[in-house]
Amino acid sequence: MNISKRLLIAVPYLWLLVLFLIPFLIVFKISLSDYAVSIPPYAPTLDLSKGWAAFSELWSGLDAENYWFLTEDDLYWKAYLSSLKIAIISTFLTLLVGFPMAYAMANAPDEWRPSLMMLVILPFWTSFLIRVYAWMGILSNEGLLNQFLMWIGVISDPLVILNTNAAVYIGIVYTYLPFMILPIYATLEKLDHSLLEAAQDLGCTRSSAFWAVTLPLAKPGIIAGCFLVFIPTLGEFVIPSLLGGSKTLMIGKVLWEEFFSNRDWTVASAVAIILLLILIIPIVLFQRNEQKQREAGQ
Amino acid sequence: MTKPSQPAVFAPWDDPKETPLISFENVSKRFGALTVIDKINLNIYSREFFALLGPSGCGKTTLMRMLAGFEDASDGTIRIDGQDMAGIPANKRAVNMMFQSYALFPHLSVANNLAFGLKRSDMPKSEIQGRVDEMLRLVQLGKYADRKPHQLSGGQRQRVALARALAKAPKLLLLDEPLGALDKKLRQETQFELMDIQEKTGTTFVIVTHDQEEAMTVASRIAVMDEGRLVQVDTADRIYETPNSVYVADFIGDVNIIEGAVDSTEGEHATLRWSEGAAPIRAMASDGISNGSKAAFVIRPEKVAISVEEPKDRHNRVQGSVEDIAYLGNRSTYFVRLPDGSLIKSQVANNRRIKQRLITWEDSVWLSWSDTAGAILPN
Numbered sequence: 001m002n003i004s005k006r007l008l009i010a011v012p013y014l015w016l017l018v019l020f021l022i023p024f025l026i027v028f029k030i031s032l033s034d035y036a037v038s039i040p041p042y043a044p045t046l047d048l049s050k051g052w053a054a055f056s057e058l059w060s061g062l063d064a065e066n067y068w069f070l071t072e073d074d075l076y077w078k079a080y081l082s083s084l085k086i087a088i089i090s091t092f093l094t095l096l097v098g099f100p101m102a103y104a105m106a107n108a109p110d111e112w113r114p115s116l117m118m119l120v121i122l123p124f125w126t127s128f129l130i131r132v133y134a135w136m137g138i139l140s141n142e143g144l145l146n147q148f149l150m151w152i153g154v155i156s157d158p159l160v161i162l163n164t165n166a167a168v169y170i171g172i173v174y175t176y177l178p179f180m181i182l183p184i185y186a187t188l189e190k191l192d193h194s195l196l197e198a199a200q201d202l203g204c205t206r207s208s209a210f211w212a213v214t215l216p217l218a219k220p221g222i223i224a225g226c227f228l229v230f231i232p233t234l235g236e237f238v239i240p241s242l243l244g245g246s247k248t249l250m251i252g253k254v255l256w257e258e259f260f261s262n263r264d265w266t267v268a269s270a271v272a273i274i275l276l277l278i279l280i281i282p283i284v285l286f287q288r289n290e291q292k293q294r295e296a297g298q
Numbered sequence: 299m300t301k302p303s304q305p306a307v308f309a310p311w312d313d314p315k316e317t318p319l320i321s322f323e324n325v326s327k328r329f330g331a332l333t334v335i336d337k338i339n340l341n342i343y344s345r346e347f348f349a350l351l352g353p354s355g356c357g358k359t360t361l362m363r364m365l366a367g368f369e370d371a372s373d374g375t376i377r378i379d380g381q382d383m384a385g386i387p388a389n390k391r392a393v394n395m396m397f398q399s400y401a402l403f404p405h406l407s408v409a410n411n412l413a414f415g416l417k418r419s420d421m422p423k424s425e426i427q428g429r430v431d432e433m434l435r436l437v438q439l440g441k442y443a444d445r446k447p448h449q450l451s452g453g454q455r456q457r458v459a460l461a462r463a464l465a466k467a468p469k470l471l472l473l474d475e476p477l478g479a480l481d482k483k484l485r486q487e488t489q490f491e492l493m494d495i496q497e498k499t500g501t502t503f504v505i506v507t508h509d510q511e512e513a514m515t516v517a518s519r520i521a522v523m524d525e526g527r528l529v530q531v532d533t534a535d536r537i538y539e540t541p542n543s544v545y546v547a548d549f550i551g552d553v554n555i556i557e558g559a560v561d562s563t564e565g566e567h568a569t570l571r572w573s574e575g576a577a578p579i580r581a582m583a584s585d586g587i588s589n590g591s592k593a594a595f596v597i598r599p600e601k602v603a604i605s606v607e608e609p610k611d612r613h614n615r616v617q618g619s620v621e622d623i624a625y626l627g628n629r630s631t632y633f634v635r636l637p638d639g640s641l642i643k644s645q646v647a648n649n650r651r652i653k654q655r656l657i658t659w660e661d662s663v664w665l666s667w668s669d670t671a672g673a674i675l676p677n
Contacts, residue, residue, distance in 0.1 A: 037398055173481075198401035200388045202415030216405045272428070 025274075031269035032062035042266050066270035075254065076271065080278065082249040086165070086240075087233040090172040094229045095222065097173055098180030102221075103214075105181070106188035117185075120178050132171060132242050139167050139243070163245035171239040176232070180225040187221030188214070220293040227286040235275055251275055308518060309312075309533075309582040310343035312463075316382070319344040319470065319502055320365065325374035327360055334360045336526040337374070346501045347496050349513035350485060352523035357504045361422040362472050365504065366395045389418075398475040400459035409434070409443040409457050415466045424546075435555040436495060441672075453484050473505040477482040489515045510550050514538070522546050538598075541603060544582060544675050548598040554602065554642050555593040555677060560587050560604060568674045570595045573638040580613050580669045597672030598643035604632050605664050606656060615666040618642065620659055632657065633667055 034041035044061035047054050070076045095136040106115045123131060136142045139162040161167050191214065199209035237252030252269065258268035310316040318341035321539065327335035334357045342348045350358040365367045367388030376383045378393065403411050412433050416426045434440045437457035445454055463471055477485045488539030493516050496503050507513050513520045514534040520529040530537055531548045541674060543549035544555060555669050556579065568583035570593055579595050609615055624634040632644045642664055657663055
């Protein structure tokens, strides 16, 4: 390998080193520190004026106390479990809504497809926060949805949706829907129509051809879409804090409160590290799925 | 092409007592304002290897898709084994198709691709494996049963597609450009394999192709199509030797065409006036020509003899000069310019070494042909 090639490869590695690995190590170091009433609110800190001795001093001051704390207070593991539950359910709901949309897009006439694709991507042109606030306006007791339902006479008293888990699910499904639709659409669009004709030729009805051919071939897209929704949802903070109620327990929210309300950076860092460890499993699985798809595509 | 293993000549189409397996009665197909198939009448018999031949857009694929059940006829009746096929979906027909793209299921192994149709038939589960093994043996792919389609070569995929289409033992097998994706050498080998398998299984094959050599090699009969109509339906030798129109003559093989007007007709011969001062051409008369009508004389280049001396014993002879010679190894084609400006090709087998060739560029030569070598067709 010549030097210019090495340099080219060095760019992304350097990027990851500076913007991911170093911040990660800093957070990891904070998670092993102790809480202190100071700025920054933890001890020990690295005092480079002492030279090399500073490192050994720092090392002796680190311990896993914060991690023990997480296991003692059931708030944390309940928050992790609740986040997992919300992430799994909302991923499933997003799939339920997203698959038919992707399927309809892939089967739409050619000239419609760019416009449909545009409609899926269009919400990204507005700030995510504004869109979540808009949902508050829709879902609140005096909101558009309740007003509409009462106007057509389906209900007489407003439904309480905002500040419940239902609002969180609605918010997550809405926000992450494009991440589900796009990879599924990409696999369905590539699907050779003659495969479905071949299945019918060999005795399938239209619906059994869907189960025997379309769905298995859309599997890589479904898996990719599910991971793309599941991974960010697990650590989601904005949606549960704006749309969820006090009972909505999600680890992202806990993390935020530890950092900004309690100013306990050390515990917050420990929470973040554990969250990352939980996420590594689905991320590795996702990578493996992508790899397999690439190999099959060759 | 007649099959050597058939005891007698296989020609059910000449036997009025035979009932056809497939019949098209006044079948038309329109897509919007576009007529793709125009009032076709056609019978195809059991055990035939029938080729639909024509340029792209002539309607041959649509005709095949109507047999498979992917398109409905706009008008007319299609019968398979006496049964009217209108409204019967593809999955309810004893017809299987081998797709041009092969359409192998990429997520299934070779064995599961072959079993796909069997699992959806009324075949008992215990017999499926046996049938799959039998099909794998038929196409010599036993070793590849567990491979996925993307792990196979083009030729192997083609055989899997064939085996999958044959697995359900259909009454009729449709092949849509089955050899189109193979290179020339493999294609020629596979043509004979196809014929072999057709004979072994006794299935009726209908093949769609734009390759006239392929159609002539494999098919018992060929239907030449143009713009949604059948121009001629006949055996390969009759289509080549007695085409019923200039279109067919021109589409199949190499041909010389001389246009003119019919001078006289007498029995099976006719004469054609074609150039001022030249003797009329005498040749076989075809149906649909009458005295004075516009017509064309067609003759294959290999039936035009070339000589330095005037062949006085032949009625049809013209003089011209050699403009070009195409040397093709086993044979040469001479391009001879006639005094009226037309160019006639004469093809001669190279029995002698090239250095001993008597005729060369710019030579004045005589072209001649017998009264039965060419035909006069309506134009």
